[in-house]
Amino acid sequence: MILRRVARPLLAAIFISGGLNALRQAEGHAQAAEPFLSENVLPVAEALPVETDPVAVVKFDGAVKVAAGTMLALGKFRRLSSLALLTSITATTVAGHRFWEKTDEGERAQEQVQFLKNAGLAGGLILAMADTEGKPSVGWRAKRAARKARNEVAGTTDSLHHATVKAKGKAESKLDKAGKALTAH
Incomplete structure (x- = not known):
């Protein structure tokens, strides 16, 4: 400027x-x-x-x-x-x-x-x-990076939770099938 x-x-x-x-x-x-x-x-x-x-x-x-x-x-x-x-x-x-x-x-x-x-x-x-010459300050960048990391961790946690629930559901389904197969014989 x-x-x-x-x-x-x-x-x-x-x-x-x-x-x-x-x-x-x-x-x-x-x-x-x-x-x-x-x-x-x-x-x-x-x-x-x-x-x-x-x-x-x-x-x-x-x-x-x-x-x-x-x-x-x-x-x-x-x-x-x-x-x-x-x-x-x-x-x-x-x-x-x-x-x-x-x-x-x-x-x-x-x-x-x-x-x-x-x-x-x-x-x-x-x-x-x-004067930051229009660039974000270090404080703003640090807060933004922390928020982004927190959101990524939250997103990863949510993904892991969904994957665990899905895997649990599949395992229970297979156990049910195996249990039914055993009782049928």
């Missing part, structure tokens, strides 16, 4: 642009993210086998945005790329746009706008993740 071919690249453009900007100016982004990272992420991340340097974290996030944004724009791995971008924008929003901590009203209003913009982008990503 033409709508998807236009909407996905439009949604992805902000992530590709932001990712490239983060890669080019990682130090500046790291300075902005460092308080959040130091407070919330780095104490936990030291136990993990990953790079915990704020500049490295920013570069990784930028690379994710560029790669996943490009894949979303091209319509490849749409759900996975949308999930990666949703994870990235959630972290970026919480780390970089903490408007509730700002005391200056102008700065607070600016951060709130950025926070809400990112929330809107997150909503678009959720829609992109849920």
Whole structure:
């Protein structure tokens, strides 16, 4: 559908642009993210086998945005790329746009706008993740397959029941004939 071919690249453009900007100016982004990272992420991340340097974290996030944004724009791995971008924008929003901590009203209003913009982008990503392109969802297909299997089992059970009743009837008929033949002699 033409709508998807236009909407996905439009949604992805902000992530590709932001990712490239983060890669080019990682130090500046790291300075902005460092308080959040130091407070919330780095104490936990030291136990993990990953790079915990704020500049490295920013570069990784930028690379994710560029790669996943490009894949979303091209319509490849749409759900996975949308999930990666949703994870990235959630972290970026919480780390970089903490408007509730700002005391200056102008700065607070600016951060709130950025926070809400990112929330809107997150909503678009959720829609992109849920888009099945007109194909039935996995849940619908699973329910349909279960119903079909249940009907086949029921049909097989009915067939077996009818075959058993028919065989029983034939056996009883043969027994009756054999019994009559024995009593006649």
